[in-house]
Amino acid sequence: MADNSTPFDREFLRxxxxxxxxxxxxxxxxxSDYPLAADDLRSRSLKRKLIYAVTPENLMADLREEGFRAVxxxxxxxxxxxxxxxxxxxxxxxxxxxxLVLCVAGFKRQIDTLVRIRVGESLEEGVSxxxxxxxxxxxxxxxxxxxxxALAVGQEGFEGHPVGSIFVIGDSIAVMExxxxxxxxxxxxxSEAERNILDPKIREAVKNFSxxxxxxxxxxxxxxxxxxxxxxxxxxxxQIPLGLGARHAGAAIITSTTKAVAVVxxxxxGSVRIFRxxxxxxxxxxxxxxx
Numbered sequence: 001m002a003d004n005s006t007p008f009d010r011e012f013l014r015x016x017x018x019x020x021x022x023x024x025x026x027x028x029x030x031x032s033d034y035p036l037a038a039d040d041l042r043s044r045s046l047k048r049k050l051i052y053a054v055t056p057e058n059l060m061a062d063l064r065e066e067g068f069r070a071v072x073x074x075x076x077x078x079x080x081x082x083x084x085x086x087x088x089x090x091x092x093x094x095x096x097x098x099x100l101v102l103c104v105a106g107f108k109r110q111i112d113t114l115v116r117i118r119v120g121e122s123l124e125e126g127v128s129x130x131x132x133x134x135x136x137x138x139x140x141x142x143x144x145x146x147x148x149x150a151l152a153v154g155q156e157g158f159e160g161h162p163v164g165s166i167f168v169i170g171d172s173i174a175v176m177e178x179x180x181x182x183x184x185x186x187x188x189x190x191s192e193a194e195r196n197i198l199d200p201k202i203r204e205a206v207k208n209f210s211x212x213x214x215x216x217x218x219x220x221x222x223x224x225x226x227x228x229x230x231x232x233x234x235x236x237x238x239q240i241p242l243g244l245g246a247r248h249a250g251a252a253i254i255t256s257t258t259k260a261v262a263v264v265x266x267x268x269x270g271s272v273r274i275f276r277x278x279x280x281x282x283x284x285x286x287x288x289x290x291x
């Protein structure tokens with residue numbers, strides 16, 4: 001902590017570290033680019049539990065050289081809880097199901113947020129990335145953000161009207177070859193750094209473009225390649241549950257003929273279904289909709 005921290009700041013940090021030291025806690029996820037002082041890490045058990053989540057990659061490398069567990073998170077303008085969620089996904093390889101994780105975060109040097117997480121329990125809708133068992137080329141942070149975005153689209157719609165959408169992640173070259181542009185691609189000509197789904201500003205833009213016909217095509221690393229793509233469906237046969245329409249059939253076909261994963265938002269119900277290898281591997285039904 002900085003020298004100008006208040007007594008309350010120090011007390012808050014001491015309380016958080018005291019809780020983290022308890023036997024019930026398996027991990028302390030410290031989401032800050034300002035590592036703890038040596039005096040704060042006198043307990044060996046606390047040091048073993050500690051996982052740093054930082055934005056500078058060189059800081060992550062330095063911490064690892066010092067023997068700490070550390071992960072990198074993108075340097076986008078996340079709100080506190082969203083940044084914690086990103087950090088939890090980044091650190092997921094350190095966790096086992098049912099582990100208790102104490103997550104702390106703050107602004108600059110000031111720690112002001114404390115959250116307790118049980119691994120396997122979602123912060124929102126019960127979607128656990130681990131249960132999807134996706135290949136290693138899929139960035140779990142990207143998948144988590146796309147699913148969260150799909151849930152938001154299904155719940156909120158656009159300007160009071162329900163909308164449906166498809167987000168196709170991965171195997172992007174094959175997906176682009178098996179699809180065609182229905183409308184002008186709003187992401188064409190924008191640098192890759194400025195159109196990554198991990199950026200909250202881009203997710204907001206994607207929500208607005210969800211009213212467009214067609215699918216979003218997203219690379220494994222989160223770069224949005226296109227919106228408004230028509231997924232070719234001719235000559236292919238898939239089986240989907242009765243009551244699901246062309247949007248779900250398109251997702252089933254594109255994932256059966258490529259290595260991609262598709263996340264589909266139902267315009268009728270707001271439900272979100274995840275397709276892989278032509279099959280539904282996960283689905284979430286909205287408990288309520290705002291539209």
